[in-house]
Amino acid sequence: MSAIRFDNVWKEYGDHIVLEQITLDVEPRAFLALVGPSGCGKTTFLRMLLGEESPTRGQILVDGVPLSPEPSADRGVVFQRYSVFPHLTVLQNVVLGRELQHAKITGRLFGSAKRAATDEAMALLAEVGLAGQESKYPAALSGGMQQRLALAQAIMRGPRILLLDEPFGALDPGIRADIHVLMKRLWNETELTVVMVTHDLSEAFRLATRVIAFERNRNRPEERERYGATISRDLEIYPRRTAEVRRLATNRSGRDDPAKHGA
Ligand SMILES: Nc1ncnc2c1ncn2[C@@H]1O[C@H](COP(=O)(O)OP(=O)(O)OP(=O)(O)O)[C@@H](O)[C@H]1O
Ligand SMILES: [Mg+2]
Structure with missing residues (x-):
């Protein structure tokens, strides 16, 4: 369970601006889905969270503490393949x-x-x-x-934060549906904050508590390297998930009975 903050983060490779002005607060236990066109910097965003890359400008805080500049056991990752x-x-x-x-x-x-x-x-x-x-x-x-x-x-x-980079993209629809059920259950049963990149909007909406989209504001070929992608959409998804309902219910009544609250 961890809160993540991106504070005006930019990522550039030489003259190529990949991401710009990323400012984002992710609450503890969120399930954040990240969508956007190929090459817009989604994997780069995850790699910065993982500590494999550092921002060129701005900073990333986890629970208020600047991210350590190397991968740590705090953050687990599942890539699309070969993990x-x-x-x-x-x-x-x-x-x-x-x-x-x-x-x-x-x-x-x-x-x-x-x-x-x-x-x-x-x-x-x-x-x-x-x-x-x-x-x-x-x-x-x-x-x-x-x-x-x-x-x-x-x-x-x-890990306190689980990073998923299109982990289910290569799977058949039936198997994906099974893994979605599993993923939801694991997320409900643990304190994990999850950040998942996906190409599949329906997957994003099925699993996440919040969906953000990365997009370039300017996308003409000659502008492509001079302007990075930034957050273009930010959608809160309701209803809240089981564990969240349970936590709210517990806070309210001091009891732990999600069934009474329609979860
Ligand atoms: N180590 C690197 N050195 C130089 N450029 C890089 C590096 N890593 C990524 N890039 C560039 O950053 C851009 C974003 O790459 P990234 O892999 O983050 O995109 P993505 O959104 O994950 O794409 P996809 O959906 O295809 O996986 C690309 O133009 C890529 O060439
Ligand atoms: Mg990628």
Whole structure:
């Protein structure tokens, strides 16, 4: 659960302005969907949040603190493809999520810590529908299964912010619908703030609490590099999600009973 603030952020590569004047406050536990044409800077935006790139101007704050200039376990990420390690089994990939979280200390887990991580990974795999697949290698899984594995690995790192870069874009519609249900459930059950890039507007509206669009104000070919994209639309989506309803209800009555509040 984390609040994210972009404070007049610009990103330029040499003379090429990719993003300009990005000012944005994302509330804790939001599910933010980001849409926009190809090349408008969506992945660049995520990479700045991840700490792989830094803004050329402006700053990014997470919970009021300027973002550390390197990737950290606070932020998990699932890319469109190839997020998992092909030479590790399904189970090893998820346990690795925990080892990466501790990477700065030991890089590996042993003894009881390893057993605990393994138990947790098994439970998480069952939750994403991969029970029984633990000893397979990713190549033996379908695309949808690989993305669910990537999701389990990212969540195993215990991030406060989950970044998704078109994670479901390559999947068949039926499998996508299943993953949407899973994604919603994981988001409802955790304290995650999610930022998801998608090309699919219906996916954005189905999952997100807020949808923002990036667009260039000027888009003639000769202007394309001199003007970056910026936020052109910002839509709050109602109704609020289950966990939000539950939190509001709890705050109001001191009880935790979402059913009474139509969630
Ligand atoms: N490391 C880099 N060096 C130079 N230019 C870059 C770099 N990374 C991205 N760009 C440029 O920034 C622009 C935005 O790229 P980005 O990948 O963020 O777009 P996108 O919105 O994610 O596109 P898509 O929807 O196709 O994934 C592109 O013109 C790209 O060439
Ligand atoms: Mg991209």
